[in-house]
Amino acid sequence: MTRHYNFCAGPAALPTAVLERAREEMLDYHGRGLSVMEMSHRSPEFVAIAEQAEADLRELLAIPENYKVLFLQGGASLQFSMVPMNLLGQGGTANFLYTGIWGKKALAEAKQLGFAVHMAGSSEASGHTEVPTQAELALSSDAAYLHYTANETIGGLEFDYIPDVSVPLVCDYSSSILAEPLDVSRFGVIYAGAQKNIGPAGLTLVLVRDDLLDQRCQRIPSLFDYQAVAEAGSMVNTPPTYAWYLAGLVFQWLKHDIGGLEAMATINARKAAKLYAAIDSSGLYSNPIALRNRSRMNVPFVLADERLDKPFLAEAEEAGLLNLKGHRSVGGMRASLYNAVPEAAVDTLIDFMADFEQRRG
Amino acid sequence: MTRHYNFCAGPAALPTAVLERAREEMLDYHGRGLSVMEMSHRSPEFVAIAEQAEADLRELLAIPENYKVLFLQGGASLQFSMVPMNLLGQGGTANFLYTGIWGKKALAEAKQLGFAVHMAGSSEASGHTEVPTQAELALSSDAAYLHYTANETIGGLEFDYIPDVSVPLVCDYSSSILAEPLDVSRFGVIYAGAQKNIGPAGLTLVLVRDDLLDQRCQRIPSLFDYQAVAEAGSMVNTPPTYAWYLAGLVFQWLKHDIGGLEAMATINARKAAKLYAAIDSSGLYSNPIALRNRSRMNVPFVLADERLDKPFLAEAEEAGLLNLKGHRSVGGMRASLYNAVPEAAVDTLIDFMADFEQRRG
Numbered sequence: 001m002t003r004h005y006n007f008c009a010g011p012a013a014l015p016t017a018v019l020e021r022a023r024e025e026m027l028d029y030h031g032r033g034l035s036v037m038e039m040s041h042r043s044p045e046f047v048a049i050a051e052q053a054e055a056d057l058r059e060l061l062a063i064p065e066n067y068k069v070l071f072l073q074g075g076a077s078l079q080f081s082m083v084p085m086n087l088l089g090q091g092g093t094a095n096f097l098y099t100g101i102w103g104k105k106a107l108a109e110a111k112q113l114g115f116a117v118h119m120a121g122s123s124e125a126s127g128h129t130e131v132p133t134q135a136e137l138a139l140s141s142d143a144a145y146l147h148y149t150a151n152e153t154i155g156g157l158e159f160d161y162i163p164d165v166s167v168p169l170v171c172d173y174s175s176s177i178l179a180e181p182l183d184v185s186r187f188g189v190i191y192a193g194a195q196k197n198i199g200p201a202g203l204t205l206v207l208v209r210d211d212l213l214d215q216r217c218q219r220i221p222s223l224f225d226y227q228a229v230a231e232a233g234s235m236v237n238t239p240p241t242y243a244w245y246l247a248g249l250v251f252q253w254l255k256h257d258i259g260g261l262e263a264m265a266t267i268n269a270r271k272a273a274k275l276y277a278a279i280d281s282s283g284l285y286s287n288p289i290a291l292r293n294r295s296r297m298n299v300p301f302v303l304a305d306e307r308l309d310k311p312f313l314a315e316a317e318e319a320g321l322l323n324l325k326g327h328r329s330v331g332g333m334r335a336s337l338y339n340a341v342p343e344a345a346v347d348t349l350i351d352f353m354a355d356f357e358q359r360r361g
Numbered sequence: 362m363t364r365h366y367n368f369c370a371g372p373a374a375l376p377t378a379v380l381e382r383a384r385e386e387m388l389d390y391h392g393r394g395l396s397v398m399e400m401s402h403r404s405p406e407f408v409a410i411a412e413q414a415e416a417d418l419r420e421l422l423a424i425p426e427n428y429k430v431l432f433l434q435g436g437a438s439l440q441f442s443m444v445p446m447n448l449l450g451q452g453g454t455a456n457f458l459y460t461g462i463w464g465k466k467a468l469a470e471a472k473q474l475g476f477a478v479h480m481a482g483s484s485e486a487s488g489h490t491e492v493p494t495q496a497e498l499a500l501s502s503d504a505a506y507l508h509y510t511a512n513e514t515i516g517g518l519e520f521d522y523i524p525d526v527s528v529p530l531v532c533d534y535s536s537s538i539l540a541e542p543l544d545v546s547r548f549g550v551i552y553a554g555a556q557k558n559i560g561p562a563g564l565t566l567v568l569v570r571d572d573l574l575d576q577r578c579q580r581i582p583s584l585f586d587y588q589a590v591a592e593a594g595s596m597v598n599t600p601p602t603y604a605w606y607l608a609g610l611v612f613q614w615l616k617h618d619i620g621g622l623e624a625m626a627t628i629n630a631r632k633a634a635k636l637y638a639a640i641d642s643s644g645l646y647s648n649p650i651a652l653r654n655r656s657r658m659n660v661p662f663v664l665a666d667e668r669l670d671k672p673f674l675a676e677a678e679e680a681g682l683l684n685l686k687g688h689r690s691v692g693g694m695r696a697s698l699y700n701a702v703p704e705a706a707v708d709t710l711i712d713f714m715a716d717f718e719q720r721r722g
Contacts, residue, residue: 201602
C-alpha cells in the first residue's frame with residue numbers, strides 16, 4: 001500500500017490516521033458485530049457516535065450554545081436554496097458578495113427561486129484578485145441577510161476579514177472551515193460541504209443561530225426546514241450515518257493528533273507561506289491574487305509557458321503529487337492545502353517545482 | 362472480529378464480502394495512492410467507478426434505455442418533495458395509495474407544498490393488513506400520476522401486483538428494490554433510499570422515464586431538477602462518492618456472488634417463507650398481514666405476551682441476533698430480511714425463536 005500526496009480541491013485528502021481507524025472498524029465497530037454503516041441511526045451506538053461528533057465540533061469551534069449544529073445532505077449547493085427559503089419568509093432582500101464562482105451560484109439560485117437579490121459588493125472589477133473592503137460594501141435598505149463565500153475554492157481568493165454588518169451574516173465556509181479558530185458568534189448561518197476539511201462528500205454542516213429558526217417560507221420541503229431538522233437532531237429521516245461517523249473521526253484527529261484549531265492554523269499558515277514564497281521567488285510560476293486575499297487552502301498558479309502544463313502535471317503525478325490540475329473553468333494549476341495535507345506534502349511539492357523549473361523553465 | 366446477524370430495517374446489513382473489499386481498498390484504491398473518498402468526482406478513476414455502478418444496475422434491473430438513472434442525496438423522503446415538483450409543473454393532481462406510514466408521508470409532503478392531492482386507494486380500513494386491489498383503485502379525473510409504496514418497511518405490507526393505470530406510475534421502492542427482477546417499463550419514476558438493499562445511507566437512486574423530464578415546476582431548487590441532474594450525469598455538484606462506490610460493490614456482489622436478481626429472488630423467497638412458516642406454526646408469535654401482502658423484506662411479529670418482549674430481545678442480542686425490535690411507532694418485533702441478510706441468519710433466528718418459545722412461551 002502506498003499513500004501519495006493528494007492536492008485535490010475536493011473531495012479532498014483525509015488524514016491517513018482517520019482512514020486507518022475506519023478500516024480497522026469497518027466490519028466490526030467496537031466488538032458490536034456490525035459496521036457503523038449497518039447500524040440504525042436511532043441505535044444507542046450510532047446516537048453516541050453522532051453526539052460525540054457534535055460535541056467535538058462544538059469544542060473545536062467554540063460554538064456558542066445558542067447555535068444549532070445540523071448534519072445534512074446535498075452539499076453547500078443545496079444551501080444555496082435552503083438559506084433563502086429559511087431566512088426570507090418575512091420578506092426582504094438577500095444580499096450577496098460576489099468574489100468568485102461559488103458566490104455567483106449562490107446568488108443565481110436565490111434569484112431563480114424568485115427571491116429578491118442584491119449585489120452588495122464584488123471583486124469582479126479586479127478579475128477576482130482582491131475582495132471588496134468593508135468600506136466598499138453597500139447593502140440594500142431592506143437586506144434580510146448578507147451572504148458571502150469565505151474562501152473561493154476555484155479562484156483561490158479568501159476574505160481577510162469578517163464583514164461587519166447590521167443584518168445576519170451568512171457564510172459559505174466549505175473550503176476553509178476548521179482551518180483556524182473562528183468567531184462563530186459573528187454569524188447568523190455558517191454552512192460547509194464536508195468534502196474539504198470535514199469528511200467525505202455527502203455530508204453538509206450547518207450552524208444556525210437559534211433566533212433565525214422561525215423565519216422560513218411557508219411552503220418549503222420538510223427536509224429543508226432548519227427548525228424541524230434542529231428539533232429532530234438532524235434525524236427527520238435517515239442521515240448519512242457513515243459520513244457523520246467519519247467526520248467525527250476527523251474532529252477527534254483535529255483535537256488529539258493536531259491539538260486543536262490554533263495548532264492547525266499554525267501549520268496551515270506555514271504550509272501556505274512556504275508555497276506562495278516558492279511561487280513568488282520563481283521565474284516560472286505565478287499567482288495573481290492580492291497578498292491580503294491569498295487563500296491558505298487553495299493555491300492556484302500558472303506556468304509562464306502553458307505548453308509546460310502537461311509535462312508538469314505528468315511529472316508531478318509520476319512523483320506521487322496528485323491532482324494539481326486547476327479547475328476546468330480556469331486552467332493552470334491548483335494545490336489545495338487542506339488540513340489533511342501534511343506539511344511534508346508541501347515540502348515535496350516545492351522541491352518538485354524547483355527541480356522542474358531548473359530542468360524545463 | 363465477529364460479525365453478528367443484523368436484522369435492522371435500515372441502515373441495514375451489507376454483504377460481508379462488500380465490506381471486506383471496501384476495507385482492503387480504504388487507504389489505497391487499486392494502487393492509485395489514495396482512497397475513493399479522496400478522489401475528485403471528476404477524476405477518471407471515480408468516473409469509471411460511477412459508470413460501472415450504473416452499468417451494473419442497468420444490467421441487474423434490465424433498465425430500458427429510455428430511463429435515466431440518477432444518483433442523489435436526501436433519502437426517499439426528499440423524493441416526497443422532488444417528485445411533485447418535477448411532475449406537476451403542468452398542473453393536475455398527485456394521486457396516492459395509502460398503505461402505511463411512508464405512503465402517508467409522501468402524500469402529506471405534496472400537500473404541504475401546495476399541490477393538489479387525491480387518495481386513490483387505502484388499506485386503512487383493514488388496519489394496513491391488506492393492500493387495495495386493482496379493482497378498488499379510484500384515480501381522480503385529473504390525475505397527473507399515481508404514487509405508491511411497493512413495500513411498507515414498518516408495517517411489513519407489500520404490494521403483490523403492479524397497479525395498471527393510465528397515468529405514470531411513481532413508486533417508492535426503498536425497501537424492496539433489487540430483491541427480485543422488476544419490469545421497470547411499467548413505471549414513470551422509481552426511487553429508493555440506498556440504506557436497505559443498495560448501500561449506505563446518504564445515497565438515493567431515482568429511475569425516471571425520459572419523457573417525464575420536462576414536466577417540472579418553474580421555481581424548484583436546481584438540485585431538484587431531474588432533467589438538469591440527468592444532463593450532468595448526477596454531478597451538478599459533488600455527489601456522495603463513497604456511497605456511490607459502495608453501491609457499485611453491492612451491484613457487483615449481486616451479479617457475481619449471488620448470480621443476479623432471479624437467484625436473489627429465490628433466496629429471498631425461501632428466507633421469508635421459512636420465517637413466516639415458523640411464526641404461523643407457533644403458539645407464541647403472530648403476524649397479522651394478509652398472506653398475499655406479506656412483505657418478503659420486513660417481517661413484523663408480536664409475542665402473545667408482551668411482557669416477553671424485553672427478554673426476547675435481550676436473549677436474541679446475546680445470541681448475536683441484532684436489531685429485532687419493531688419500529689417505535691408500532692412496537693413488537695421486526696426481522697428485516699434484506700438481500701445482505703444470509704439464509705443462515707434466518708435459520709439461526711428460527712431456531713432461537715423455537716427455543717425461546719419452548720422455554721418461555
